[in-house]
Amino acid sequence: MEKAILGLDIGGTGIKGGVLINGHLEDIRSIATPAHQDKEHILETIALFIESYLHHDVAGIGIGIPGLVDVNEGIVLGLANIPAFQHVELRRFLVERFAKPVFINNDANCFALGVHKYGVGKEFKNLVGITLGTGVGGGIVINGHLYSGVTSAAGEWCSAPYLDNNFEYYCSGKFFHNFYHQRPKSMAKMALNGDPTAIKAFEEYGHHLGELIKHILYALAPEAIVLGGSIRKSFPLFEKSLYKTLSTFQYPTVLEKFQILLSELDETAIHGAVALVEVEPEVVNS
Structure with a gap:
């Protein structure tokens, strides 16, 4: 039987899993996260979910979480919600339970690794992955290896100061809620139907996202930035204003070799968690 790699995406509302076999992600399913239970109950829920996959010949387990992680020790320092x-x-608990290698990292780092290993980022040695949804997440791949930083906190541009708040306030779904009292998906439907207010909202959003990308370019000058998350599906609505803002970047030679791509993977978080198992020994941590 072909060895399988199990990937888990643990979030505040759900735990999603899938196994990679012969290069294909299979047996994708999810359960609710018992977010308000005690630690022991949550650990047992995760363990039972993993047990349900052991009819596959699982060689290793990769886990992405929306929080900070001591990558070397496999300790979850904090998990959102x-x-x-x-x-x-978490690693010690699972290794003792299943006697299999376990690797854990921040979910945005997993996204970047997933698109580099399995998605549109395959051809690039240096890329940044940005997830645009309820929040803004970031992950960095340098010279083909994931750069996690101290406690997996590299790429946390969400908290970097911008205007009167931070980039997450202006570049995530919070922008549409805070300034227009709408969800991004609803706003996108309005814009596609020609609503001028919604069209203007996405133009503004594109400008703010362009400023975030300039910020990243000044620091890292990657070959590509791959956008993920639900808001990426509305890219045509903010593409023009994004590139207009990007045109003010001070080093045109960087822009000449730079690309913005949209992730085509439906299960990037699981792909990224799986990729941890294959490349974790070479991860750069500081």
Whole structure:
């Protein structure tokens, strides 16, 4: 039987899993996260979910979480929207339970690694992955290797100061909620139907995202930035204003070799978690 790699995406509302076999992601399913239970209950829920996959010949387990991780020790330092999951020795718990290698990282880092290993980022040695959804997540691949930084915090541009707040306030779904009291998906439908206010909202959004990308370019000058998350599906609505803002970047020779791409993977988080198992020994951590 072909060895399988199990990938888990653990979030505040759901835990999603899938196995990579012969290069294909299979057996994708999910369960609800018991977010308000105690740590022991949450750990047991994760373990039982993993057990349900063991009819596959699982060689290793990769896990992405929306929080900070001590990558070397496999300790979850904090998990968004799950109050009890603070400083949890998740790797030790799972290794003792299943006697299989376990690798854990931030979910945005997993996204970047997933698009580099399995998606549109395959051809690039240096790229940044940005997820645009309820928040803004970022991951960095340098010279073909994931750069996690201290406690997997590299690429947290969401918290970098911008205007009167931070980039997440202006570049995530929060922008549409805070300034237009609408969800991005609803706003996109309005814009596609010709609503001038919605069209203007996406033009403004594109400008802010362009400023974030300029910020990244000044720091890293990657070959490509890959956009993920639900808002990427509305890219045609903010593409023009984004590139207009990007044209003010001070180093045109960088822009000549730079691309913005949209992730085509439906299960990038699981792909990225799986990729941790294959490349984790070469990850650069600081």
